[in-house]
Amino acid sequence: MARLSIEDVRKQHESAKKLYEQGLRATTANVEQVLDLYNTIEDLVKENEKLKSILAVMKDENKRLQNAWAKAVDEAFVVI
DSSP: OOOOOHHHHHHHHHHHHHHHHTTOOOSSSOHHHHHHHHHHHHHHHHHHHHHHHHHHHHHHHHHHHHHHHHHHHHHHHHHO
16 A cells, blocks of 8 residues: 555545544444544654754754864864
């Protein structure tokens, strides 16, 4: 089975949510479980985005420190 796009997941979520709100709980899949899975996916996507942002900041800081170190080494050799 192919992996669903987030848009397809959202469409399925809305459909399942409507069924759940109408009280249709006896379906092939437990609607509550489907909704829980969707919420989990949403949370993981948000966490992933947050982690990517933190990683970008860390990479920038690492580059800044590397440049500062290289400059300090260059200046130290000029003195010697």
